[in-house]
Structure formats: structure tokens, C-alpha cells
Amino acid sequence: MATVEFKGKTFEIDEDGFLQSFDDWSPEWVDYVKESEGIKELTDEHRKVIDFLQDYYKKNGIAPMVRILSKVTGFKLKKIYELFPSGPGKGACKMAGLPKPTGCV
């Protein structure tokens, strides 16, 4: 397991760059990840997606299905890919500090 330091914070991550623990999330994490996820500037739309993912995860213990993410945020899948080029799983969930998606991915 690797640890990264960024702006005085320490994050424990796995080989794919996902946070090892949701509790370690902080706003600095988003700044640290965005570069590797092809995001230049973080907009309110990015934040809206991240906030919703975190709320949903805290409440339900799982990441939302893509259709739920779209319906609640109002962003079509295409728009989500525009915001997060690696997609809702590898991009948005990683930035939100959620666990790595599993299954046959």
C-alpha cells in the first residue's frame, strides 16, 4: 500500500489510486487526484457530482447506479463523461473517496 503526501495531508491509496478509507477524504484529495483524471479546473458541476456521491454513499453504503446519479444530478451520462473523462466510476468515485468499483468491470 502506498501513501501520498499532498499539501500537508497524507493519503493511503491502492495501486489504482483509490483512497483506502473513505474517512481519509478531504478537499485536498480532490485537488491531488484531478490532475491524473484529466481535469484542469474544478467547477461547481464537478462538486455537485462529488457531493451527491458522498451523500449517497454515507446514506446507503453503496455508490449509486449510473441512472440514479444522472437522475438526481440532472447530468446525462455524456455530460458526466465531459466532467470526468474517465467516467463516473474511475473518475468521480475516486475523487469522492468512495471504494474502488468491483465486479466484472
Add this chain to the structure above:
Amino acid sequence: MAFVSSGYNPDKPMEDRITDIGNHHYGEFLPPVIKNNFGKWQWHEILEPGVLMHKAEGGDEVYTVRVGGMRLMSVEFAREICEIADKHCDGYVRFTTRNNIEFMVDSKDKVEPLKQDLMSRKMEGGSYKFPIGGTGAGLTNIIHTQGWIHCHTPATDASGTVKVVMDELFEEFQNMRLPAQLRISMACCLNMCGAVHCSDIAILGYHRKPPMIDDEFLDNLCEIPLAIAACPTAAIKPKKKEITSERTGEKKEVKSVEINVEKCMYCGNCYTMCPSLPLANAEGDGIVLMAGGKVSNRISAPKFSKVVVAFIPNEPPRWPTLAKTIRQIVEAYEKNARKYERLGEWAERIGWEKFFEVTGLEFSHHLIDDFRDPAYYTWRQTSNFKFTEGMNDYAAIKAE
């Protein structure tokens, strides 16, 4: 090697990015004789094991030489395929849906040199690189999966077991002496990637122990509701646990799961969803054999394969018990089934009690379906059954 850029600019990842172009159109790669006669084929015949001839309306002929492929191959090997295609087939070659390789030529006099070239090529260890066969009523390639080469949920190896079985039955690949074609497939866990659920004989990786639970990390790495929903027998439930951290030594309460071992049948679905529930085990894991499936609609409807051997241990690198058991099934089938009869059709005609008698396989309680309501339909609701006698006796009845 030091880093060599392909021209991709990591600072502007979306610049000059090409997406959604799909694959090449197959028409670009058709040999001229195929292109010219597309949709105009009249008939075909199998000239000998591994060699086919198709006749077109205008009289054109195309000869196909099918050779076994190992599926998992190096670029060097792929280049050798290309070299052969360049030498004999004007650079054209294709792969079949069972990962065999087909070289096509447009006249009969080109077949013999191609065949000789193919059979002359061997690996350093002595294996044929391009064994000709796989047509007609014989054994063709084994559809298989990743195994210990690349996957994280396997209960056995794919490439290894497949090599063992193909070595054992190599003659059937080069001949067409079975009652009908025999499809063997392999999957290294019961995700059943590929064709095991619908093959004449299927090799399936199987666990026999419940998952271990890594309480300390489970809540961090897993979405607990998904792990619970992944279980087909509802053996998993959420549970808060008091644990002592292995890393820091501190006591804490964590969210985790509890597995009812009495209900667990070791499918491993929860591990697929949750990395903290690993279950692979050297002694526990092994192989289940299934038999009697098919996908074609010829004579009888498609069938699922059925479990006929509950457990064969993993015995790398040569899996002798596996090879022996499969040979046993194939021999009984070859000796007893009627022409055109697939293994499943044969077993259903003679009755599964006869199948077990003739193949000499042991019938155990593991083979009796106990999964939900549909299990009932697999039991015998009739007094129609046979007392079983002996393999040779049965062969004599068939000869009459």
C-alpha cells in the same frame, strides 16, 4: 527501456482524441476468393480432418486448413502465423469462434505444401505449433478462460488444464471418429465465462471452503450492501464487530459482515464484489465436471450441461485425475452413442442412470439439485427407470 511517447499529451488528454470508431469492417480482410463469392456458396465438404472445401455458384473453390491454436499466444507466435499466411495465402488468415486458426487457399494444389509446412513446425519442447484438425465429428479446441495467468477469482488454472486435456485427447482432434462433434469447454470459476454451461463436457473450477473475512478493511474496501446482495443463498448479513486492529493494535468497532457457513456454497460471488472476502484455497479448490450441454438446435433443442463429477482435486501441472476422467467419459460416449448423437442426447436417451453406469462415474448426493424451487423438476417423478447392469452388456444391446 526509457519512456517513448506515442504522441499522446498527458497535459491535454482530450486533445486529438479519437473515440467510437469501432472495429475495422471485416470486408477489408477478406481473401479475394471469399470477397468475390460472398453469399454465393453452394455446398461444402470435409476432405479430411482439418481440411474443408467450399464450392461457389460460379465454380470457385476455397480450401480451408484448420489448425489448433493455444489461444494465449505471444506476438512472436502471431508473427509466425502471419509469415505462414504470407507464404501460402497471400497474407490472409482468420480465427474461429473456438480460437482455432484457419488458413485459406483458392486451389487444391496449394493445400499439400501448406499442410506440410504446418505440420513441420514444432515448439522446442516437441509440441506441434499448428496441428491440423478440429473438423467434423471429432474434438475441436477447448474454449477456456484466464485461470492463474490473469484472473483473481479462479479456483483452478485454465491454460494448464486445457493443455492436459488436449494432450490426452489429441487423436480425437486429428480424427473424425466420434458419433458427433464433441465440444469441451473450461472455466476457472463458476462465473462460467465462456461456454461451460452448454458444452458436451465442461471443466469448471470449484471452491469448497467459505470466504475468510478481513474485518479490519472490509468496510473501507467494500460496499457492504453489494456483498450481501451478491449471495445467492442469503448467507451473508451485515454485522458490527469489535476488533483489535492488526496494524495499530487499537480496539475499535467496525462495520463488517457475518457469513452463515451452513448456508454458504462457496460460489465466490461475494469476493467478486468485495476484496475483503477471499476464498481461494490450495486443498479446498478443484474441478467439477459437467456433461451433456449443446447450443445447436439440430434434432433436439439446446441443453444445459449437468454436473456429473462433484470434485476432482487440483493436481498441477498435469492434472492426471482430470485427464483420466474425461477420457473415461469420451470413451464410453464413442463406444455407445449412435451416429449424430451429441453426448447430452445420448445420456438422455439411455437415461442418466445408464450414463453413470456406462461411464463408470460415481454418483453422489452432490449431484442432486437442491437450489430453490426448480430443483424439484430435476428429480424423478415417474416409475420409469432402469436397473443398471454393465458397460459391455449395454454395448451388446446397442449392437443388436
